[in-house]
Every structure is written in C-alpha cells, then in structure tokens.
Amino acid sequence: MPRTGTCCGNGRSAMTEIELLKALGNALQEMNWRAVDELCPRLVAHIRTQGAKPSNLLVQTLSSLRRKRCFNGMMQVAEAFIQSGAGTPFVKRQYAQALIDQGMLTAASAVLTPLAIEAAGTREGDEARGLLGSVYKQLFVAGGGTNVDALQRAITAYAAVYRENRARNIWHGINVVALLARATRDRFAVNCDLDAASTAEELLATIAAAEDDNFGSSDPWLTATALESLVALERYGDAEQRAIQYSSFGTADSFEIGSTLRQLEEIWQLNDSSDPGRSLLPLLRCALMQRDGASLLRDPRAIAQERANLAAAAAVTLEKRFGDTKSKTLRWYRDGLDRAAAIARIEQMGRGEGTGWLVRASDLFDAALPDLLLVTNAHVICDRKSPRAGAFAPDQVEANFQIAGHVTALDADVLWCNLDVDCTVLRIKTPPPNVPPLPVSRRKVEVWKPPQRMYVIGYPGGRDIEFSLQDNRLLDCDDSRLHYRTPTEGGNSGSPVFDEAWNVVGLHHGGDMRMQRIDNRDESYQANEAFAMTAVLEMTRQVRVT
Known part of the structure; x- marks a missing residue:
C-alpha cells in the first residue's frame, strides 16, 4: 500500500541538503519508514529556508521515493524544490507523477500541460506528454471503462509521442497498443492511424x-513491453516466457512489477479463469510477493480460482510448463495461497474483529487428538471464566474461512487460553472441507544477515484477506518474541506469522511506532510483535487436554 507519511514540519538539526538527501536515501533503502517520515519534513523545511540546487542525488532520491511508493513524500519534496526556484523539468515531472500515483489527476494535468510546452523537443517534454496520456488513461479506468473521450485523448497523446521517436519512446507505443486493443474489445470507435498488431510487431x-x-x-x-506486445499478438507461449524472464530480474522491483500487473488486469482485462491470464498473472503475483515493498490484496474468490489454476498446472507438472527453477517458485507461491485457505476472519454479525487459523491438535498438545483447532489471540477471544477486556466469548463470534467459502460457529468452551503469550485455542463446530491445517515450526527463529522475511496473512481492518509483504524483514527475536516491520493493522490480531517456507513461526498480536527494542530496552523502533510459536508450544505441551 502507498506510504502516506506527511512531509511538513521543522528541521531539528543543521544537516546540509546533501546530508539530508543521503540520510533519506539510506532510510528508503532500509525501508525504515519512521526515519523516512522524520527526514522528509526536515528536508522540506531545509529547502524552504535555505534554498536548494538540483543534483544527481536529488534525482536518485525522488526516484527512490517513487519506487518505494512513498508518493506523498515524493510530492512534498518535489513541490518544495519547485517553490524554491529549483524546479527543473525533471523535478516537475516527478511532482506530476506523484500526483498521478495518488489519483490527483486534474492537478497532474495542470502541471504537465505547461511542462510539455516548456520542455518541448527534449526527452523531458516527451515524458511529460506521455504522462498526460497516463492522466487520461487513469480517467478512463476510474470511470469504469466508459469514458470514451478520455480513452481517445490517451491514445492521441501516446501516439503523438511514439510517432516522433519510435526507437526511444517504446512505453508510449505499448500504451497505444493496449488502448487500441481495449477499444476494439469494447467496440469503441476511436481515431488513430496506428494499428495495434503492426505497432506490437514494430x-x-x-x-x-x-x-x-x-x-x-x-x-x-523492455521485457515488460515485449510481454504486452506478445499478448496483443496472441502469442501466449512467448508471453509466458517473457513473464518468467521479467519476474526473474533482480532489478525489477515491486513498483515495476505491480505496474505491469495493473496494466494487464485493468487495460488488457486478463483474469484467472482464462488464458493468458491464468498463467501470466500467477507468475507476476509470485514475483511481487518475493519483492521488498510489495503488497498483495486479493478478492477471496480470485485467490480460490488461482489455487485451482495452480493445482491444475501441477497436475500436468509445473516443470513442463515453466522449467524447474520457476516451477519451484510457483510451488512456493501455491503453498502460500493454500495456507490462506486455513486462515479465518473472526466475525461478529459479519464484521471482522480479528484473525484465526487452523492447526492440528497434536501439533500443539501432547495428546493424540484428531481435531482441527482454531488459534487466535486471547485479546480477540477469551474464556468467560477468565475474561479479558475487549475480548469476545466464543459464542459471540464466528470463523469465516473466506478462501474456502466456509463459515462456522465456535465451541462455547475455550480449550486453552494464556494471556502471557496472548493465545487462545478452541474447537470449531464444522471445519472447512479439504483444507489442511497450517504447519507449525518447532525451530527457534534466528536473526540472519541479510534478515529473513516474515509473511503475515490476515484480515487487516476487518477487510478481506490480505498478504502483508511490504518491508517484511525480521528485525530481532528472542526465545519468546519476534519483531518485524511487516505492516499490520487492527484485524490482523491472531494472524499466523510465516517464515520463508510457509511454516508458522509466530502468533501476531500487536505493533507500535515506538516498540521497545529486544536488544536494548532503552531504545525503540517501529515494529510489529508476535509471540514465538516455540514459546507457545513450550506451554501447550505441558497441558493435558481431552
């Protein structure tokens, strides 16, 4: 999800512009959002009081802000440079891009129209004119695909720039192809002397x-453009190979892959139920999940469809279609989707209140119990005999396994509840059919270099299921707790925290902008916290249940 920290305020120390830009660049590289949110206003205040000069470091910083989806920070920093008189065409274009990425399309158009005239005949002028095409394209999308005037204006803007330099302005060209193909599918009459198929071949x-x-x-x-061109020509096997190549690029970050994914879904209207979407979209979503700074919010029905597609692909062997290396990656992605089926939204009258997940009873307790049990936080569900403020009794809520399309009541009696690890375990009335429980790791989590990733799947804000991937690095851990920056919010309480092999290593229970550090109680950082499953297991193994 986009970062929305403000970029206004007063500087706290006499750092130079170069020092502030370097510090901001480092914070972005480390995805230290608290530092980013502190440094942006300091940089803006410095520019407004001391003035500024454009530099290569500024170019890098604005680009990094966009790649990390810090659109508000990007907008505020660029605006400060413009107001200080250092608004080069590049800075103005980045400002307009930030406005587009935040849906401020009218404001973006007001910046780009004079910029296209000011920078006419230059690369920046071509980019500004292309972004005007992007404004109209987003107006078309925002209007539900019915604003034919916006579609025509987008095609006209992109085509004009592409004609002038076909060898260089390829992103303008592929947008012409995509929008002409969309007009044909929707039977909209548009005017353009370019042909979609011929331009794709070119x-x-x-x-x-x-x-x-x-x-x-x-x-x-270039690879993403080739992928779209092959889709336009209905050369789906070649498009699949380009998607594999694209997803394998170490330099392709979450912004780039996410942009391509949106283009394929919004403009090309690819979906999970038919070719080429059923093969291309999982490849790109898989790549997105493996990138720092990604976020993946999916409709539960779409996830169910994609699970079925990947299961079908597995039946004919993934290796034959995608090769051994990529098939292993897709199996990893499929495992993640399968895990999501065992994760429920805890609901009261249809309103999400937390997250719970299925576990095999024998994985928690030292007894040969065949049951599938539900795990959540004690501050979400607690026994009436030992109530916790704000927690629900089991008979006040239901468990909605969205991916499986199954809602069940909970057993009225809590099987086990412990406030020290914020954990409740209870039986459910009817387990979802054909949904395996989550595997629980018995190994202690360790801090590696580079830090390992933590994945959280839950129902943030009581919404539909979401994979929390952005900035998903382990910060620190001890025998009982895990700290990670994986973004969460209310509704994620009780979510499973997975390691990179999709084993549950923690039970998420909260977060804080100033969480006390594990390694230094006198210092704090922005972090989320889970209780280690090894600590939970150490307690449950001592409990006798029947």
Whole structure:
C-alpha cells in the first residue's frame, strides 16, 4: 500500500541538503519508514529556508521515493524544490507523477500541460506528454471503462509521442497498443492511424535490436513491453516466457512489477479463469510477493480460482510448463495461497474483529487428538471464566474461512487460553472441507544477515484477506518474541506469522511506532510483535487436554 507519511514540519538539526538527501536515501533503502517520515519534513523545511540546487542525488532520491511508493513524500519534496526556484523539468515531472500515483489527476494535468510546452523537443517534454496520456488513461479506468473521450485523448497523446521517436519512446507505443486493443474489445470507435498488431510487431523488432546491441541482455521495462506486445499478438507461449524472464530480474522491483500487473488486469482485462491470464498473472503475483515493498490484496474468490489454476498446472507438472527453477517458485507461491485457505476472519454479525487459523491438535498438545483447532489471540477471544477486556466469548463470534467459502460457529468452551503469550485455542463446530491445517515450526527463529522475511496473512481492518509483504524483514527475536516491520493493522490480531517456507513461526498480536527494542530496552523502533510459536508450544505441551 502507498506510504502516506506527511512531509511538513521543522528541521531539528543543521544537516546540509546533501546530508539530508543521503540520510533519506539510506532510510528508503532500509525501508525504515519512521526515519523516512522524520527526514522528509526536515528536508522540506531545509529547502524552504535555505534554498536548494538540483543534483544527481536529488534525482536518485525522488526516484527512490517513487519506487518505494512513498508518493506523498515524493510530492512534498518535489513541490518544495519547485517553490524554491529549483524546479527543473525533471523535478516537475516527478511532482506530476506523484500526483498521478495518488489519483490527483486534474492537478497532474495542470502541471504537465505547461511542462510539455516548456520542455518541448527534449526527452523531458516527451515524458511529460506521455504522462498526460497516463492522466487520461487513469480517467478512463476510474470511470469504469466508459469514458470514451478520455480513452481517445490517451491514445492521441501516446501516439503523438511514439510517432516522433519510435526507437526511444517504446512505453508510449505499448500504451497505444493496449488502448487500441481495449477499444476494439469494447467496440469503441476511436481515431488513430496506428494499428495495434503492426505497432506490437514494430515494438518487438525494436526490443530485439536493443537486446542485440546489449549482447542479448535486456532490462525490466523492455521485457515488460515485449510481454504486452506478445499478448496483443496472441502469442501466449512467448508471453509466458517473457513473464518468467521479467519476474526473474533482480532489478525489477515491486513498483515495476505491480505496474505491469495493473496494466494487464485493468487495460488488457486478463483474469484467472482464462488464458493468458491464468498463467501470466500467477507468475507476476509470485514475483511481487518475493519483492521488498510489495503488497498483495486479493478478492477471496480470485485467490480460490488461482489455487485451482495452480493445482491444475501441477497436475500436468509445473516443470513442463515453466522449467524447474520457476516451477519451484510457483510451488512456493501455491503453498502460500493454500495456507490462506486455513486462515479465518473472526466475525461478529459479519464484521471482522480479528484473525484465526487452523492447526492440528497434536501439533500443539501432547495428546493424540484428531481435531482441527482454531488459534487466535486471547485479546480477540477469551474464556468467560477468565475474561479479558475487549475480548469476545466464543459464542459471540464466528470463523469465516473466506478462501474456502466456509463459515462456522465456535465451541462455547475455550480449550486453552494464556494471556502471557496472548493465545487462545478452541474447537470449531464444522471445519472447512479439504483444507489442511497450517504447519507449525518447532525451530527457534534466528536473526540472519541479510534478515529473513516474515509473511503475515490476515484480515487487516476487518477487510478481506490480505498478504502483508511490504518491508517484511525480521528485525530481532528472542526465545519468546519476534519483531518485524511487516505492516499490520487492527484485524490482523491472531494472524499466523510465516517464515520463508510457509511454516508458522509466530502468533501476531500487536505493533507500535515506538516498540521497545529486544536488544536494548532503552531504545525503540517501529515494529510489529508476535509471540514465538516455540514459546507457545513450550506451554501447550505441558497441558493435558481431552
């Protein structure tokens, strides 16, 4: 999800512009959002009081703010430079881009229209004119795909820039292809002297020549453009290979992959139930889940469909379709989707109040119990005999396994509840059919270099199921607790915390902007906290249950 920290305030120390830009760049690299939210207003205040000069470091910082989806910070920093008189065409374009990414389309158009005139005949002018096309494209999407005037304006803007330099302005060209194809599918009459199929062929030839000049190597945007061109030509097998190549680029970050995914879904209207969407979309979503700074919010029905698609692909062996390396990655992604089926939204009258998940009874307790049990936080559900403020009694809520399409009541008696690890275990009336419980790790989590990833799946804010991936690095841990920056909010309480092999290693229970550090109680950081499952197991193994 986009970062929304403000960028206004007063500086606290006499750091120079270069020092502030470097510090902000480092914070973005480390995804230390608290530092980003502190440094942005200091940089803005410095620019407003001391003035500023454009520099390569500024270019890098604005680009990093966008790549990390800190659109508000990007907008405020760029605006401060413009107001100080240092508003180069590049800075103005980044300002407009930040406005577009936040849905401020009218404001973006007001910036881009004079910029296109000011920078006419330059690369920045071409980029500004292309972004005007993006404004109209987003107006078309925002209008539910019915605003034909916006569609025509987008095609006209993109086509004009592409015609002027077909070898360089390929992103403008592929947008012409995508929008012309959309107009044809929707039977909208639009005017353009370019043909979608011919332009797609031309783009593929341009990309092939560029790759030949670079000794066969490509870059993410060229590969993404080739992918779309192949979709336009209905060469779906070749498009699949380009998707595999694109998802394998280490330099393709979550912003780039997410942008391509949105283009395929919003403009090309690909879906999980038909080709080529059923093969291309899982590849890109899988790549997105493996990137720092990603977020993946999905409709439960779409996840169920994608699970079925990947299961079907497995039946004909993933290796035959995608090769051994990529098939292993897709199996990892499929495992993540399968885990989501065992995770329920704790509801009261249809309103989400927390998260719970299925576990095999024998994995928790030292007894040969066949039951599937539900685990959640004690501050979400607690026994009436030992109530906790704000917690529900079991008979006040239900468990909605959204992916499985199954809602069940809970047993009125709590099987086990412990406030020290904020954990409640209870039986459910009817387990969802054909949904395996989550595997619980018995190994203690350790801090690695580089830090390992933590994945949280739950129902933030009581909404539909969501994979929390952004900034998903383990910060620190001890025998009982895990600290991680994986973003969560109310509704995630009780969510399972997974390691990179999709084993449950923690029970999420809260977070704080100033969480006391595990390694230094006198200091704090922005973090979320889970109780380690090894600590939970140490307690449950001592309990006799029947």
